[in-house]
Amino acid sequence: MSALRFDQVAIKLGGRTILSAADFAVEDGEFVGVLGANGAGKTTLMRASLGLVPLAAGAIAVLGAPATRGHARVGYMPQNRGPIAGLRLTGYDMVASGVKGAHWGLPRLDAAERREIDWALDMVDARKIAGRSLNEISGGERQRLLLSQALIGRPKLLLLDEPLISLDPAHQKNVVDTVKRLSEELKIAVLFSAHEINPLLSAIDRVLYLGAGKAVLGAVDEVIAGPTLSRLYGAEIEVLRVGGRIFVMSGDVEMERDSHRHEHGDAHGHDHQDHAHADESRA
Numbered sequence: 001m002s003a004l005r006f007d008q009v010a011i012k013l014g015g016r017t018i019l020s021a022a023d024f025a026v027e028d029g030e031f032v033g034v035l036g037a038n039g040a041g042k043t044t045l046m047r048a049s050l051g052l053v054p055l056a057a058g059a060i061a062v063l064g065a066p067a068t069r070g071h072a073r074v075g076y077m078p079q080n081r082g083p084i085a086g087l088r089l090t091g092y093d094m095v096a097s098g099v100k101g102a103h104w105g106l107p108r109l110d111a112a113e114r115r116e117i118d119w120a121l122d123m124v125d126a127r128k129i130a131g132r133s134l135n136e137i138s139g140g141e142r143q144r145l146l147l148s149q150a151l152i153g154r155p156k157l158l159l160l161d162e163p164l165i166s167l168d169p170a171h172q173k174n175v176v177d178t179v180k181r182l183s184e185e186l187k188i189a190v191l192f193s194a195h196e197i198n199p200l201l202s203a204i205d206r207v208l209y210l211g212a213g214k215a216v217l218g219a220v221d222e223v224i225a226g227p228t229l230s231r232l233y234g235a236e237i238e239v240l241r242v243g244g245r246i247f248v249m250s251g252d253v254e255m256e257r258d259s260h261r262h263e264h265g266d267a268h269g270h271d272h273q274d275h276a277h278a279d280e281s282r283a
């Protein structure tokens, strides 16, 4: 059984085709990096996997069943993580909000739920952070708490949308290493979207690259190659490898960096929804 299977999926939004004939399968426990330019459809693909985006054609199966809202074994870390500054809630409260039926500020938790939260905090080594107020934690610490929140319910599939945004290289490495460890220890399949491939190279099993309405899943060397990327970017792409790093170039423009530059520093999106669980209700 695959963790996530797209079967000839087409998605149209606002009259535009975002994805067509997407056909791939992510296996159990596999760590997949999701790449593609701004607007390529990374977020849409994750939201469709949560049953939040209608399909124009095809089918999506999650852990062997049709994708639906509120799948208990799917953890989600959205790209837009609403503003939290000024809230008097603690990190614990935020993670607790991932427990089904719990509400911000009113966590009526039983002993089993409290044990589950402690387990999720321990998995990302965030017990200490959890005691602090949310307006006193750094971006990297917040990322760990959001990851912890996504673990509530013991997911077998984790959809992590741009967890590296606004983190410096050391904290990026920390997040990638933590997710890798979780994926291996708990046998969780992971889709991890990012702006560039390099921070993920040491961790990922395969890469899912989106562009021009297409999705290509394969080994890094297969996918991050001139012919495939030229098709996905609709431009002549050259792939350079220097000192173990990969540079995706169109002429003298570095695609994976320059096309995303405006997003750097955007830690706090405009979206007030902050649920890390598949039962979030945005449509």
Ligand SMILES: Nc1ncnc2c1ncn2[C@@H]1O[C@H](COP(=O)(O)OP(=O)(O)OP(=O)(O)O)[C@@H](O)[C@H]1O
Binding pocket: 013, 014, 018, 036, 037, 038, 039, 040, 041, 042, 043, 044, 045, 079
């Ligand atoms: N609700 C919507 N209605 C119409 N178009 C939408 C909607 N949501 C997203 N889109 C469009 O779908 C395309 C894919 O968007 P998506 O957010 O999935 O891209 P992305 O790869 O996640 O980009 P980024 O790197 O900026 O996060 C974009 O062109 C976007 O404008």
Ligand SMILES: [Mg+2]
Binding pocket: 042, 043, 044, 079, 161
């Ligand atoms: Mg996105």
